[in-house]
Amino acid sequence: MSAITIFCDFDGPIADVSERYYATYRQGLEWVQAQGRLQGQELAIRYLSKSQFWTFKQNRLPDRQIAHWSGLEGAHIDAFLAQVSRIVNHATLLDRDRVQPQARAGLELLHQCGVRVVLVTLRPPDQVMQFLDQHALHWAISDLYGMPRVDAAYQNQASHKIERLRNAIATQQRQGYDLRQSWMIGDTEADIMAGQALGIDTVAVTCGIRSSSYLQGFRPTHLLPDLWTACQKLQQRVTLTQRHLCP
Numbered sequence: 001m002s003a004i005t006i007f008c009d010f011d012g013p014i015a016d017v018s019e020r021y022y023a024t025y026r027q028g029l030e031w032v033q034a035q036g037r038l039q040g041q042e043l044a045i046r047y048l049s050k051s052q053f054w055t056f057k058q059n060r061l062p063d064r065q066i067a068h069w070s071g072l073e074g075a076h077i078d079a080f081l082a083q084v085s086r087i088v089n090h091a092t093l094l095d096r097d098r099v100q101p102q103a104r105a106g107l108e109l110l111h112q113c114g115v116r117v118v119l120v121t122l123r124p125p126d127q128v129m130q131f132l133d134q135h136a137l138h139w140a141i142s143d144l145y146g147m148p149r150v151d152a153a154y155q156n157q158a159s160h161k162i163e164r165l166r167n168a169i170a171t172q173q174r175q176g177y178d179l180r181q182s183w184m185i186g187d188t189e190a191d192i193m194a195g196q197a198l199g200i201d202t203v204a205v206t207c208g209i210r211s212s213s214y215l216q217g218f219r220p221t222h223l224l225p226d227l228w229t230a231c232q233k234l235q236q237r238v239t240l241t242q243r244h245l246c247p
């Protein structure tokens with residue numbers, strides 16, 4: 001089978017989780033404030049704006065520091081962090097996830113070129129399938145390697161990503177797919193490290209939860225703004241090597 005297969009992360013390149021993470025942050029602070037009031041304390045909470053919050057996340061500032069800058073101290077920070085991990089995967093918050101602008105157009109382009117897209121994510125497969133169904137995108141995905149643990153995506157451990165990608169590569173190879181021109185596309189250091197560990201080219205996209213300058217330090221093969229740009233680059237490559245597959 002000569003079709004190109006690419007491996008792609010879900011949160012970041014395809015799903016925009018920034019609204020969910022920001023809403024989780026605000027709800028976490030509101031909860032700590034309400035708990036404080038029950039104990040007769042009035043906490044002086046300062047809500048960061050969405051863009052301040054997201055800039056901090058993109059530059060990998062610890063959640064503890066973000067909580068501190070939002071006016072929390074000591075035990076209130078611990079209570080906030082615990083509440084955030086409790087609620088971040090609730091259905092009402094998951095509904096805030098959106099398709100990244102032009103990600104659909106990018107996936108359509110790959111589909112036309114016969115490029116297979118295999119998702120490698122730390123999200124549970126059923127959450128991903130639900131999102132793809134909600135946004136009518138299931139046609140775009142050839143296979144899916146997820147993580148059963150519901151809190152794994154928020155933690156984003158590189159070792160988990162490497163494990164998932166290793167499994168995905170081994171299974172795709174067993175099924176006879178040619179992975180010589182494969183890419184790993186993702187928005188965090190975990191994706192770059194996974195691609196590098198398994199010897200495939202990496203594309204870091206800067207539309208997700210890490211900044212361009214942060215990602216640059218991990219030396220991805222390509223550093224691009226988003227999935228759409230990555231898909232255009234891939235289309236050029238496919239057109240050069242398999243002129244008959246693309247219009």
Ligand SMILES: [Mg+2]
Nearest residue numbers: 009011012187
């Ligand atoms: Mg991601």
